[in-house]
Amino acid sequence: MAIGRLHHLVVDCPEPRALAAFWSAVLGQEVTYADEDFVVVAPSDRHSGLAFQRAPDHQAPHWGDPARPQQMHLDVMVDDVPVAHARVLGLGARRLTAAAPGAGEGDVYADPAGHPFCLVPRPGWASPVEEDRA
Structure with a gap:
């Protein structure tokens, strides 16, 4: 319980x-x-x-640096990683990994205050994210 x-x-x-x-x-x-x-x-x-x-x-974490660990991170479920990539960058996010968006090697970003978050492709069991806004 x-x-x-x-x-x-x-x-x-x-x-x-x-x-x-x-x-x-x-x-x-x-x-x-x-x-x-x-x-x-x-x-x-x-x-x-x-x-x-x-x-x-506040001291922002540094991705991959154990002296300033991530503290927490958010996984953000998206319908299309490359589209979401462009949108979060336009809002002020910063890319922390070098692979192409959606390449399966981790899509890790920092929000404007330095907190890491990942863009995660929507799993098959979840309804499309766009339906949440309808």
Whole structure:
């Protein structure tokens, strides 16, 4: 029996509003709460989501560097990796791996605050991501 249910994954960052805007655009979800130091992105104000918390001394992880490990990363399910690649770069992401997008060698990026995330091809059991927005 579960003890609880996930409310938010809270991510430290230097600018919560800017990072929330990035993830809002990537996930197609709204900012459902915002103050100066804490911003939430979720499907609605009645859902759990990602929260971004101001951390003025935040040091971004360096991919592959054990001295500054990834801390956490998000796997983002997408319908088309090359299309998603172009869109996240346009939003301010930075590519951390050298393989061509969708080449199967890892599609790892950093969000504007340096947090790593992966673009993962949608598995066959999942409905198309675009249907989530309908």
